[in-house]
Amino acid sequence: MDNHSIIEIANRVFLANYRPAPIVLESGKGCRVTDVEGRTYLDLCAGIAVVAVGHAHPVLVKAIAEQAGQLMHVSNLFYNRPAVQLAAELSERTAYDRFYFCNSGAEAVESLLKLARRYHFERGDTARTGLVSMQHSFHGRSMGALSLTGQSKYHEGMGPMVGGIEHVPFGDIDALRAVVGSQTAAVLLEPIQGEGGIVVGEPSYFAAVRALCDEAGALLMFDEVQTGIGRTGTFLAQEWSGVQPDACALAKGIGGGFPLGAIGVVETLVDALPPGTHATTYGGNPLACAAALAVLKVFDDEDLIEHVVRVGDYLGGRLAALADDDTVIHASAARGRGLLQGIVLAQDTDPASVLAAIRQRGVLLTLAGGNVLRFSPPLVVTQAELDEGLAVVKDVLSMERIQ
Numbered sequence: 001m002d003n004h005s006i007i008e009i010a011n012r013v014f015l016a017n018y019r020p021a022p023i024v025l026e027s028g029k030g031c032r033v034t035d036v037e038g039r040t041y042l043d044l045c046a047g048i049a050v051v052a053v054g055h056a057h058p059v060l061v062k063a064i065a066e067q068a069g070q071l072m073h074v075s076n077l078f079y080n081r082p083a084v085q086l087a088a089e090l091s092e093r094t095a096y097d098r099f100y101f102c103n104s105g106a107e108a109v110e111s112l113l114k115l116a117r118r119y120h121f122e123r124g125d126t127a128r129t130g131l132v133s134m135q136h137s138f139h140g141r142s143m144g145a146l147s148l149t150g151q152s153k154y155h156e157g158m159g160p161m162v163g164g165i166e167h168v169p170f171g172d173i174d175a176l177r178a179v180v181g182s183q184t185a186a187v188l189l190e191p192i193q194g195e196g197g198i199v200v201g202e203p204s205y206f207a208a209v210r211a212l213c214d215e216a217g218a219l220l221m222f223d224e225v226q227t228g229i230g231r232t233g234t235f236l237a238q239e240w241s242g243v244q245p246d247a248c249a250l251a252k253g254i255g256g257g258f259p260l261g262a263i264g265v266v267e268t269l270v271d272a273l274p275p276g277t278h279a280t281t282y283g284g285n286p287l288a289c290a291a292a293l294a295v296l297k298v299f300d301d302e303d304l305i306e307h308v309v310r311v312g313d314y315l316g317g318r319l320a321a322l323a324d325d326d327t328v329i330h331a332s333a334a335r336g337r338g339l340l341q342g343i344v345l346a347q348d349t350d351p352a353s354v355l356a357a358i359r360q361r362g363v364l365l366t367l368a369g370g371n372v373l374r375f376s377p378p379l380v381v382t383q384a385e386l387d388e389g390l391a392v393v394k395d396v397l398s399m400e401r402i403q
């Protein structure tokens with residue numbers, strides 16, 4: 001079957017909540033994916049910053065196949081070795097001591113929300129239920145995560161939102177100071193606003209946020225669903241943020257494409273969710289955890305973090321040059337870190353046609369924040385692959401009329 005006939009069926013059997021590109025992908029290897037008609041694309045979006053070690057990495061494929069043949073699911077009524085090992089490995093690689101596993105980013109954020117409130121409740125501070133997050137943030141689509149998301153377009157028609165949540169401008173410490181107080185359970189932010197348009201936070205701002213939370217007795221939580229697991233050139237973005245949050249949410253890259261979410265917390269929060277207060281049936285299943293362990297093995301085997309720093313610097317330099325180039329009329333600025341970078345499109349440029357034109361030339365990218373062309377390739381991307389993608393992007397962004 002060709003793309004068209006499969007899409008025709010899809011349009012009869014799917015809900016209409018997505019608007020996918022008109023290609024049906026069937027296989028992948030490294031940074032290449034192939035559709036059902038045999039056309040190959042250079043994948044520089046990695047399924048939205050998920051496919052960390054590339055498509056069909058042999059170490060990941062083998063780990064999943066072996067674990068599937070051994071034990072896939074037991075529930076949290078029992079221990080399983082991969083989950084224990086994964087939590088131990090994550091605690092070695094991060095400044096967090098304790099981990100809880102779930103299945104997606106939204107679920108991880110949802111868990112942070114509940115943990116924040118319950119933490120204070122356990123300490124007898126039952127009035128501390130307020131949460132503060134950032135305007136233009138993105139935290140997921142379940143009701144709690146959606147309520148924390150600071151973009152009204154996602155709230156429309158979905159109300160009422162979860163109560164007790166305020167949104168302030170990202171980077172504005174005075175605005176935050178005005179709302180944080182004795183009722184604040186936690187402040188939640190993304191070190192780099194990903195979906196919001198690759199907006200990078202400043203260490204000086206994070207330091208001020210940390211100090212403010214400490215003064216007020218509120219928890220500081222990072223949503224590292226997009227920035228974590230090597231994406232910005234450190235294992236977690238908090239390493240360059242200069243602060244130690246009390247908890248973080250992880251997902252996207254952690255399973256290398258296999259669904260997995262997690263929260264990490266510092267030791268003082270270990271009892272924030274007593275037995276029975278929070279759970280998920282699938283969370284921490286041996287299959288997902290074996291996948292994540294394989295991803296971490298590839299990080300070590302291939303020195304992936306150092307690689308991300310190297311190719312990330314290269315990509316950043318090339319994008320900055322592109323934004324400065326007068327012949328590239330549709331690019332106005334470049335920003336980001338590591339392998340989470342973006343080009344801000346010029347004011348009258350139509351982002352959807354840019355994306356489609358780049359795709360028609362065989363390169364897959366995504367948009368963020370409406371007008372930012374986002375690069376979030378597999379972390380194993382080579383400089384040659386980036387060059388190939390950048391040549392296409394430059395061509396398209398230089399066209400008088402994009403077609």
Ligand SMILES: *Cc1c(COP(=O)(O)O)cnc(C)c1O
Nearest residue numbers: 104105106138139140194225226
């Ligand atoms: C993608 C994302 C989420 C939501 O993750 P899902 O797995 O789609 O639920 C939450 N926070 C951030 C920062 C994200 O980028």
